[in-house]
Amino acid sequence: MPLAEQPSSVPVVVDEGKCIADKGCTVCVDVCPLDVLRISDATGKAFMKYDECWYCMPCEADCPTGAVTVNIPFLLR
Amino acid sequence: MDEITEGTSQVDCDILVIGGGTAGPMAAYRAKKKNPNAKVILLEKANVKRSGAISMGMDGLNNAVIPGHSTPEQYVKEITVANDGIVDQAAVYKYAQNCYEIIQELDGFGIRFQKDENGDFDVKKVHHIGTYVLPMPNGDTVKKALYRQLKRARLLISNRYMATRLLTGKDGRIAGAIAVNTRTAEFLVVRAKAVILCMGAAGRLGLPTSGYLFGTYENAANSGDGYAMAYHAGAGLANLECFQINPLIKDYNGPACAYVAGPFGGYTANNEGMRFIECDYWSGQMMQEFYNELQSGKGPVFLKLNHLADETIGEIETILHEVERPTRGRFQVNRNNDYRNGMIEMHISEIGFCSGHSASGVYVDDNACTTVPGLYAAGDMASVPHNYMLGAFTNGAVAGEHAIDYVNEVDFADIDEDFIAAEKERVLAPTKREDGIPPNQVEYKTRRLVNDYLQPPKVTRKMQLAQDRFAETRAVMENEMVARNAHELMRSLEVSSILDCADMAAFASLFRTESRWGLYHNRADYPERDNENWFCHSILSKDAAGQMTIKKKDVDPYIIPIDEEEKDAYDKQRIKAQA
Amino acid sequence: MSAFEPFEQFDEVDDIIDRLEDPDPGTRRVAIMDLADSADPAAVAHLKKALADDAREVRLQIALALGEFDGPETAEALLIALTDADTGVAQAAADSMAELKDPASADPILPFVAHESAFVRAGALRALRELKRPESLKPALDALGDPEASVRSEAVSVVGYLKTEDALPALMAMLKDVDAGVRRTAAGALGFSVTAAAADTLAQALSDTDWQVREVAAETLCKVQSPGAIPALRKALADDYWQVRQKAIRSLGKLGAAEAIDDIAPSLDHDISNLRKEAAAAMGEIASPKAVPALEAHLDDPDPDVRKNIRWALGQIRAE
Numbered sequence: 001m002p003l004a005e006q007p008s009s010v011p012v013v014v015d016e017g018k019c020i021a022d023k024g025c026t027v028c029v030d031v032c033p034l035d036v037l038r039i040s041d042a043t044g045k046a047f048m049k050y051d052e053c054w055y056c057m058p059c060e061a062d063c064p065t066g067a068v069t070v071n072i073p074f075l076l077r
Numbered sequence: 078m079d080e081i082t083e084g085t086s087q088v089d090c091d092i093l094v095i096g097g098g099t100a101g102p103m104a105a106y107r108a109k110k111k112n113p114n115a116k117v118i119l120l121e122k123a124n125v126k127r128s129g130a131i132s133m134g135m136d137g138l139n140n141a142v143i144p145g146h147s148t149p150e151q152y153v154k155e156i157t158v159a160n161d162g163i164v165d166q167a168a169v170y171k172y173a174q175n176c177y178e179i180i181q182e183l184d185g186f187g188i189r190f191q192k193d194e195n196g197d198f199d200v201k202k203v204h205h206i207g208t209y210v211l212p213m214p215n216g217d218t219v220k221k222a223l224y225r226q227l228k229r230a231r232l233l234i235s236n237r238y239m240a241t242r243l244l245t246g247k248d249g250r251i252a253g254a255i256a257v258n259t260r261t262a263e264f265l266v267v268r269a270k271a272v273i274l275c276m277g278a279a280g281r282l283g284l285p286t287s288g289y290l291f292g293t294y295e296n297a298a299n300s301g302d303g304y305a306m307a308y309h310a311g312a313g314l315a316n317l318e319c320f321q322i323n324p325l326i327k328d329y330n331g332p333a334c335a336y337v338a339g340p341f342g343g344y345t346a347n348n349e350g351m352r353f354i355e356c357d358y359w360s361g362q363m364m365q366e367f368y369n370e371l372q373s374g375k376g377p378v379f380l381k382l383n384h385l386a387d388e389t390i391g392e393i394e395t396i397l398h399e400v401e402r403p404t405r406g407r408f409q410v411n412r413n414n415d416y417r418n419g420m421i422e423m424h425i426s427e428i429g430f431c432s433g434h435s436a437s438g439v440y441v442d443d444n445a446c447t448t449v450p451g452l453y454a455a456g457d458m459a460s461v462p463h464n465y466m467l468g469a470f471t472n473g474a475v476a477g478e479h480a481i482d483y484v485n486e487v488d489f490a491d492i493d494e495d496f497i498a499a500e501k502e503r504v505l506a507p508t509k510r511e512d513g514i515p516p517n518q519v520e521y522k523t524r525r526l527v528n529d530y531l532q533p534p535k536v537t538r539k540m541q542l543a544q545d546r547f548a549e550t551r552a553v554m555e556n557e558m559v560a561r562n563a564h565e566l567m568r569s570l571e572v573s574s575i576l577d578c579a580d581m582a583a584f585a586s587l588f589r590t591e592s593r594w595g596l597y598h599n600r601a602d603y604p605e606r607d608n609e610n611w612f613c614h615s616i617l618s619k620d621a622a623g624q625m626t627i628k629k630k631d632v633d634p635y636i637i638p639i640d641e642e643e644k645d646a647y648d649k650q651r652i653k654a655q656a
Numbered sequence: 657m658s659a660f661e662p663f664e665q666f667d668e669v670d671d672i673i674d675r676l677e678d679p680d681p682g683t684r685r686v687a688i689m690d691l692a693d694s695a696d697p698a699a700v701a702h703l704k705k706a707l708a709d710d711a712r713e714v715r716l717q718i719a720l721a722l723g724e725f726d727g728p729e730t731a732e733a734l735l736i737a738l739t740d741a742d743t744g745v746a747q748a749a750a751d752s753m754a755e756l757k758d759p760a761s762a763d764p765i766l767p768f769v770a771h772e773s774a775f776v777r778a779g780a781l782r783a784l785r786e787l788k789r790p791e792s793l794k795p796a797l798d799a800l801g802d803p804e805a806s807v808r809s810e811a812v813s814v815v816g817y818l819k820t821e822d823a824l825p826a827l828m829a830m831l832k833d834v835d836a837g838v839r840r841t842a843a844g845a846l847g848f849s850v851t852a853a854a855a856d857t858l859a860q861a862l863s864d865t866d867w868q869v870r871e872v873a874a875e876t877l878c879k880v881q882s883p884g885a886i887p888a889l890r891k892a893l894a895d896d897y898w899q900v901r902q903k904a905i906r907s908l909g910k911l912g913a914a915e916a917i918d919d920i921a922p923s924l925d926h927d928i929s930n931l932r933k934e935a936a937a938a939m940g941e942i943a944s945p946k947a948v949p950a951l952e953a954h955l956d957d958p959d960p961d962v963r964k965n966i967r968w969a970l971g972q973i974r975a976e
Contacts, residue, residue: 025689027689031126033128062127064689065713076408118663194813194847236664597921
């Protein structure tokens with residue numbers, strides 16, 4: 001059976017104006033226990049690639065520039 | 078990004094520690110400290126910096142045995158009674174004797190415990206008999222402090238490698254493990270003289286009521302990989318039918334923290350604002366009382382703080398919203414909840430395996446040895462009951478220090494190249510398919526079935542139906558599951574662990590034809606406790622033919638006797654606990 | 657990560673420091689994070705030097721990074737950041753300084769207890785508390801007279817952690833401080849003393865205008881083990897705040913104060929079940945037969961935790 005792509009609203013939001021991933025920072029990607037964040041090849045900024053969030057917050061807490069916000073996933077909000 | 082890359086590398090070491098959460102770092106650190114010349118590798122599926130159950134720290138110790146506040150003997154009694162007598166006391170006793178030294182070491186690492194104005198540990202009385210609760214109002218620094226020590230010790234840390242199977246020699250000894258990189262799918266074969274499993278709870282077994290796969294009580298990365306790996310290596314697993322179920326904030330699925338709010342005067346109440354829990358220590362009995370109230374006309378259940386002073390609530394908020402699960406505060410804001418104005422709705426968690434809160438774990442003795450020579454286990458996945466975070470640290474240390482002596486006496490066991498080749502093929506199979514069923518759908522279905530058929534109260538016929546459905550799902554997993562990149566491959570391997578755990582949960586639950594441990598093993602068709610036939614452990618394992626098997630094992634003679642009156646006193650507390 | 661290097665590589669300090677000269681502050685900032693990750697004590701000198709950076713975010717990162725290190729050189733660097741004109745940098749430095757564990761770190765910090773800035777004085781004292789160096793006593797005692805309450809409060813903590821009877825008169829005097837927070841800390845700090853004077857001071861604190869000071873005093877009185885404690889605690893059972901009464905009851909229970917049974921008994925009828933539970937538990941600890949009628953009259957309390965404590969208390973009394 002072929003696969004479909006379904007939309008999903010992801011809880012982690014990155015402020016690209018503040019993110020310094022393009023300077024070599026990988027803190028949020030490193031600290032995520034579910035490994036769901038990546039650095040975009042297109043923008044050089046961090047983003048949430050997989051909607052598999054435990055909303056635990058190290059990405060937000062450890063971000064040096066305050067660029068990351070963790071929201072509560074919609075399904076349990 | 079996350080493309081599949083072919084490749085294998087191999088390394089040798091004295092000790093391989095798998096899992097960089099709580100027990101694992103301590104096991105590796107203590108082993109290296111005892112023998113700085115040894116080669117110790119710490120392997121972690123995520124990144125040791127923030128991995129595991131204590132990713133964002135911990136708000137307190139629930140089971141600190143500190144001189145002047147409680148004694149090891151008292152603690153052993155309490156745990157024995159809380160676990161309905163099914164306890165090999167030696168391991169619990171060793172924990173109770175060692176944990177104060179571990180607290181002091183953690184304090185030296187810069188992990189902050191609550192102290193009074195004279196700098197002494199500020200232990201709080203929550204339980205009826207002993208005094209074991211040591212708050213950690215700044216407990217968000219735990220992992221940071223731990224990681225600092227690992228770096229200083231120059232331990233070999235291997236992040237983003239997920240172990241998939243243990244390797245055993247022809248003589249049955251441990252030989253190492255095979256792991257796959259979660260970003261590239263490259264393999265790492267580690268030959269080791271001893272392996273210490275510290276891979277956490279099986280927390281992604283049941284499905285949270287929200288339906289969100291990753292909204293679990295446990296860190297969702299803890300998918301039961303350690304239970305599955307120990308099983309496939311032939312190790313015995315103890316009392317898996319003693320599920321973990323925890324009280325939670327409804328929907329949020331983070332703990333509601335009787336241990337945090339308790340010392341401040343908060344408590345769990347029914348819809349009338351009244352306490353209803355009779356049982357003292359956190360146990361299956363307490364969860365049964367919780368469940369009964371939830372199902373009754375006085376349900377649901379709430380966290381009640383609104384009788385406390387404003388200043389006190391402010392202090393509780395600071396802890397609940399900054400440590401362990403800090404998004405809790407955000408959740409309450411979304412719901413317009415204020416602890417001052419009303420009570421907060423609570424619920425029970427999905428089921429899981431976890432000895433940290435109950436007693437389901439890979440069987441270990443008081444040296445953290447499993448039934449496979451050279452294989453150790455510690456933390457939430459090892460069978461020492463009601464262990465919590467401090468148990469993981471303490472028993473991790475026990476495992477590391479025992480293993481470092483053990484490796485002096487042995488050489489590498491042979492590794493089986495055919496087994497490695499077959500394992501690589503098994504792991505990569507989902508990447509070889511063009512289309513099929515993605516891992517998230519296989520996982521959702523498995524966990525939905527777990528909820529439908531295995532959640533207590535347990536019913537024989539339902540659990541048998543579960544076994545049929547699991548077998549069908551397994552056939553899909555083995556023949557149709559598709560992974561398009563290395564990340565999905567990690568998820569597909571986790572699904573395999575989850576399904577193994579689901580099968581073990583059903584098998585173990587069917588074996589014990591009595592009810593025990595309150596809600597954890599409440600069997601609707603065997604409602605009574607049967608000490609005559611079932612005052613024993615159950616040990617599940619894989620037999621020589623590769624089939625699941627289970628047997629009884631006697632409870633070791635008690636070191637600390639429990640007299641009849643103490644058992645009675647406890648039984649009297651459970652008057653209204655029957656379902 | 658290549659297939660042949662599966663282990664985390666912590667960069668060598670020398671390979672990182674070139675990036676500290678980069679014109680882009682973002683790049684410099686990432687270099688600071690890498691220095692922290694190196695866990696190499698050789699990084700501290702570079703971090704200290706880099707505190708001259710023009711960009712506040714780089715200095716902030718340094719203040720955070722220094723929290724990964726320990727010892728006098730780290731303390732010296734943190735003291736520079738503590739006096740930074742940017743309050744964010746200074747606050748981060750204060751937080752990192754409180755993480756120091758090496759007692760030798762205290763040496764460079766001691767003179768800063770007399771710094772012109774109250775923020776720096778408080779930060780220095782906060783760092784000294786955990787280091788527990790006897791040399792901290794004199795500057796901390798001096799700081800008890802500081803015009804700023806935040807500084808006095810930290811000074812009381814430093815003195816309290818040192819647990820020396822010599823400092824007792826000074827600590828007791830702090831229970832007359834104008835600031836309630838200072839008085840609260842001071843009340844807790846008297847817990848190490850077993851002198852009658854400390855007990856008297858705490859007994860007086862049971863009449864403090866601030867309920868949280870009274871609460872701490874009631875809680876601490878059972879530690880000082882003085883006969884004067886019991887009459888004072890009995891009086892505290894008339895406090896307006898049930899929280900204060902609860903702590904007083906707990907202390908009376910721990911002290912085994914049989915003469916307080918009649919004073920405790922009315923709390924078995926209070927609306928707040930926390931208080932009823934504490935009263936029952938204390939009666940069990942005191943284990944006096946005098947408590948039996950009151951306990952038996954409340955065996956059907958609506959709260960199961962209270963009932964459980966009553967049953968336990970009756971058991972304790974019968975066992976005596």
